Amino acid sequence: MQVFRHASLTTPTSELHIITKAKDLCAYVLTTTEKSPKRFRFTLVVRMQNLAFDLIEQSYRANEIYTLGANREAATARRLDLQHSALTSVKLLAYMALLAREQGCILPRQYEHIAQLASDCQNLLGAWIISDAKRSQAKKP
Incomplete structure (x- = not known):
């Protein structure tokens, strides 16, 4: 079975950068956890x-x-809610990766890479939220 590395899933430059980085993180998590001990799989x-x-x-x-x-206001609120949900998901993923490393489910270097990708995603999500807030303030009459 061929396993795709996270770098091979890079998407066109027209896609939002956070989505590209999230895909990289997901691909790496899938690749890393594929060989985890059976007792952790479920x-x-x-x-x-x-x-x-x-x-x-x-x-x-x-x-x-x-x-x-x-x-506009309801749409902006819904978008912000989804952005915060994504931020919560990436924080929980980073914690689960730490726990997986502590339990021997993944290797320390795998945890470090997941933590770095998760940190990148957190930073990009934070910048996106701030950018939307600034844009929303500028559009108000």
């Missing part, structure tokens, strides 16, 4: 994989919300 492994998928899903959903229409 606990830590599944949780980590689901959180990685949630991060991508919430980022896509937030990005698809049109915030300049007639229902």
Whole structure:
């Protein structure tokens, strides 16, 4: 079975950078946890994989919300809610990765890479939230 490395899933430059980084994180989590000990597969492994998928899903959903229409305030609030959900998912994923390292489910170097990718995602999500807040303030009459 061929395993795709996270770098091979890089997407076109037109995609939002957080989504690209979240895909890299998800691909690495899937690759890393594939060889985890069996006793962790239905606990830590599944949780980590689901959180990685949630991060991508919430980022896509937030990005698809049109915030300049007639229902601007509700759309902006919904987008912010999804952005914060994505931020929570990435923080939980980072914690689960730490726990997985402590339990021997993943190697320390694998944890370090997941932590670095998770940190990148947190920073990008934070910048996106701040950018939307500034844009929202500028658009108010």
